[in-house]
Amino acid sequence: MGKAARKKGPKAGRKPKVRDVFVARPFEGLAAEPEMIALREFVPSATAALTLRDDPERKVTLGTVLPMAAAALVRSDGEVFLGMQVQTRSSDISRDLGRSLRWALEAKPGAVLSVPDTTSEPVEGERLQDLLAADAALDVRLHEDFSWWLAEDTEPTGEIAMSLERANAAIMPTERLSPGAYWVLAGAKAHLRWVWSADENRLLQALARLSAAGALNLGEGTRYAGSFRAHGLLVPVWDLDPEAHAREWIEPAKQLGSRLESALASLDDEPLNAAERRARDGLIGRQLTLR
Known part of the structure; x- marks a missing residue:
């Protein structure tokens, strides 16, 4: 009994040890x-x-x-x-x-x-x-x-x-279009960078569904440029007309966001078809590096 008590005593007063491991998604759990x-x-x-x-x-x-x-x-x-x-x-x-x-x-x-x-x-x-x-x-x-x-x-x-x-x-001139979505004028080019909290694989599928339908853009003269990963989330990027003011993209971005939300919801009921799977494979290869 005495030996068992001596072994238990020091451990009882210790703080629980937290393992030092890499956290790929450090802000997970925060609404922001x-x-x-x-x-x-x-x-x-x-x-x-x-x-x-x-x-x-x-x-x-x-x-x-x-x-x-x-x-x-x-x-x-x-x-x-x-x-x-x-x-x-x-x-x-x-x-x-x-x-x-x-x-x-x-x-x-x-x-x-x-x-x-x-x-x-x-x-x-x-x-x-x-x-x-x-x-x-x-x-x-x-x-x-x-x-x-x-x-x-x-x-x-x-x-x-x-x-x-x-x-x-x-x-660089920057404007916030909606939560996580930012217009930036980078030299001669303008971009929309949009951080989505959705699971990366599901977001890629939703992007592919829109791409196959010809709906992965913000209107004439815009195009989906690719995506990059940041702290566990996927950040899609679109090229925009640099001559247009940031305010002109608020409504197109809102409409694109609605289409993406609908595409994400549809994945639960309808898997990707062949054309959408090909579109997804193409999107996977379009990874960007910010400079």
């Missing part, structure tokens, strides 16, 4: 998953208010890029900022962001976390899914520059000023 992927991967300058699960009144702002690509900072006016686009990552981006968020919530005004903690042993309760209200959507606000880095009436100096200048110079 498509928006977070867009802000992480290709939206240049944007902010969105986060809703903390245990303190919904606390003001926390999610930003695409912070000064010097910092992981988090507390501005001089006390507002907490969490950066999505950083230089380093671990096997679980959600954990990196959660750790940075927890640091910022306890830091003093003016404090900056240059890089996320990617080396500490994983523990329970530190991912974004543990800290944020899972059902809260993101009200994304796009900006023409990065002036939101600074508190009101603050002038940038030193490295912050240089970082601000470089970041502003790299911005």
Whole structure:
């Protein structure tokens, strides 16, 4: 009895160990998953208010890029900022962001976390899914520059000023058409990049169904360019007329979204036919790399 008790005692007081494994879909379970992927991967300058699960009144702002690509900072006016686009990552981006968020919530005004903690042993309760209200959507606000880095009436100096200048110079005109769907003017070309939360295989089948029907576009002069994978989800991309204003694509994108939703629903009752399977095989080969 004594030996058994001694073996049990230390284990009883230990925290459960969390395995450090690669998480292919780090934002799964959050209603804002498509928006977070867009802000992480290709939206240049944007902010969105986060809703903390245990303190919904606390003001926390999610930003695409912070000064010097910092992981988090507390501005001089006390507002907490969490950066999505950083230089380093671990096997679980959600954990990196959660750790940075927890640091910022306890830091003093003016404090900056240059890089996320990617080396500490994983523990329970530190991912974004543990800290944020899972059902809260993101009200994304796009900006023409990065002036939101600074508190009101603050002038940038030193490295912050240089970082601000470089970041502003790299911005490509971007507009949000709907949740997860962004128009971007990339040089002489315009694109629609659309993050879908649907299962990749089902989404490919739905895209193929529309392609075989000649309905995988946003109207004359547009075409489906391909897709890329980002954090466990498929992101289809369309080429658009660069002369048209972003607002002109809101309604065509809405109609395309409705067609895709209908195609996804139809998969439960009607498998792909031969023409649609050929279309799917063609779509699989059209993988893109963002530059």
